Amino acid sequence: MQASAAGSAGERRQPGDKPRVVAHRGASDTHAEHTLAAYTTAFGLGVDGIECDVRLTADHHLVCVHDRRANRTSNGKGVISTLELARLEELDWASWKVLDDGTAPEGADRDPERGRILTLRKLLAALVDQRQDLLTLIETKHPTRYGGLVERQLVTVLREFGLTTGDLSQLPHVRVMSFSLLALMRMRGLAPQVPLVYLVEMGAPRMSFDGSLPTGIDIVGLDVRIVRRTPSIVRAHQRRGHQVYVWTVNEPEDVERCVELDVDVMITDRPRDVMALLD
Template sequence: MPHFLRHLPWLILVTATANADTEALEQQYTDLESFQVIAHRGASGNAPESTLPALELAHRSGADYLELDIQLSADGHLVAFHDRELQRTSNGEGRINDFDLETLQQLDTGSWFNAAYPDKANEGFVGLPILSLEEVFKRFGHDARYYLETKAPDQNPGLEAALVDMLERFEMIADGRVIVQSFSRESLLALRDLRADLPLVQLLWLPADDMPLDLEALGDITDYALGVGVNFRADEEIVLTENFIETAQTHGLKVHVYTVNEQEDMQTLIDWRADGLFTDYPERLLELTE
């Protein structure tokens, strides 16, 4: 047998795998041409944010992406938690990064929701733990897509490398199952250097003032990101404009708007041809898009 033929089955396998990975990523980008329903910390209007019940509600509703903020525990585990500190949504205090995973998962991240929203209270929410990203991936696997934020990267050194390692371990990038967003351009560039094919979104905050928007700066974002995540309101005032959306799209950027919970606002943004919305109530948005 000629020497090169001994390697032919391996070459066929590698080529087939590479083609499958390319097709999966291409399918993800194709799907992003349609309007995206992004469940903000899960269905967090009806269950405690970033907990399993919130994620399960969002997944069952048919949301396109489960959105979560990712940080590092003191012992290097990736955890799904929004705030830099624990006290708003748990019975703990202090910075999340000061505690190891075992300690964090002894906290109660559900009872606060029952107290804040007694009309939605559920005994099953009491004692809900902080989730590790590994637990989320093991629960939903490739049956869901994930929209993850590198949260407070200045407070979470090493977050980008740890996240890419986890995404590769579960084949989330190759299978077209994930987008990563951040307010930090530096964090996104670090992710791009680690994994060039990882879809990225630059988060922006439009303030409630009379300063003109720097629409030309949107062109720079196309160098490393497929889109922008931008707020609809600031201080109860609508700050996003239809012109901003059109300009971003002209630059080749998708526009995903956060966090939109009233159907009137949702319909406005659908009419403005936003590419997707983050919402605490994915079922409300799905009523308008299905």
């Protein structure tokens, strides 16, 4: 298998190509976020990629959880970083999910994995099994009591799957994302061939509207609210040769705006709907 363009942010789109669709925490509109079912459903839809958040447990396992605490997305309580994986595996991580019509996701009662916490290793194994060039966006969550150990553990896991040496055919194409510039700089030192995404949210004082990014980073992840308010930011980054990812793109008018602006990636909770709009 051959690596693409020195593991750069490669996979450059041609002008006029549709933005790639990335499932935010899996198909999180129809399944509990960050569960294996959410990701396998997204694979079945034919998405271009998936996104996940990772946190370290007390015994240093990387798990796919967005919140600092377990309270919102499980039947337990407590700070993820203070709980061991065995304890997190005792919790139900899916029963909280109810669809708009008040029902549970289809087939929920027949899925033995539905309520289990998802480790990054298990997610990457599922991605590798797809044998596709799936864009795989992994966000490290900061601040955390473990600091740089998060990135060190992430690189260890990625190496187990051969995912630190650039994009390879029929394997996940990993991008590491963070709001923390320090975290991204740690990743650059540990795994320089893994492309980085600098996330920028509304109201961030460090936001630069001239399209500049820190040295060594050429992908920006923009809050969709920034794009709504100041669409010129997209052009500013494009003029500097940066790729532009936008999150979280759920509404039809935001999809249309991203297409008009020729963004590279739309990260969405509703991959089925967004793909239908693009078609």
